[in-house]
Amino acid sequence: EVQLVASGGGLVQPGGSLRLSCAASGFSFSSYWMTWVRQAPGKGLEWVAYIKRDGSVEDYADSVKGRFTISRDNAKNSLYLQMNSLRAEDTAVYYCARISVPGYYDYWGQGTLVTVSS
């Protein structure tokens, strides 16, 4: 059974940093591109970043470019999102998801809430 378990969310002050993790199981993690998607309270879905199978390609939404870094450790079946210079508008539930060719998200983690507030 495919499982994605996101963790690492919490309350952080504006300008602070947080690192999210996503533990994958039930599939060959190194064979899939992975992505982070976020959802602000009461709002819709927003793509944040994706990363290639071997970590050699990354891309980011303009809203997070230069502040967030996506990475992965295939030996640990884990996906990460390092978030720096956090702003109030980054407050959201962050979901990790698996990408199936040619690009849809077929499995999602349960999400982890990030709150940026003083």
Place this chain on the structure above:
Amino acid sequence: EIVLTQSPATLSLSPGERATLSCGASQSVSGNYLAWYQQKPGLAPRLLIYDSSFRATGIPDRFSGSGSGTDFTLTISRLEPEDFAVYYCQQYGGTPRTFGQGTKVEIK
């Protein structure tokens, strides 16, 4: 950036009725690479339809997707109580990947 506009914002229907949800794209979606997701309160989205018209694993056949180019439709042939939720379309034919703003299907 491809902007997706979903209509209506809210659809009020009774169980057993047919639901038709629309997703319009600001430019043609390459490969008709469009997906539909269902989201219930407090839960992660769930993939329903990919590549415009293919049902994901385990999705009942009352869900169907159609369309091409800039106009796409999700149809639920007969609403079951568990189908009342928010539905999002997403395109993956261009970068950045974008989502529509969602259609809420509520019980009338």
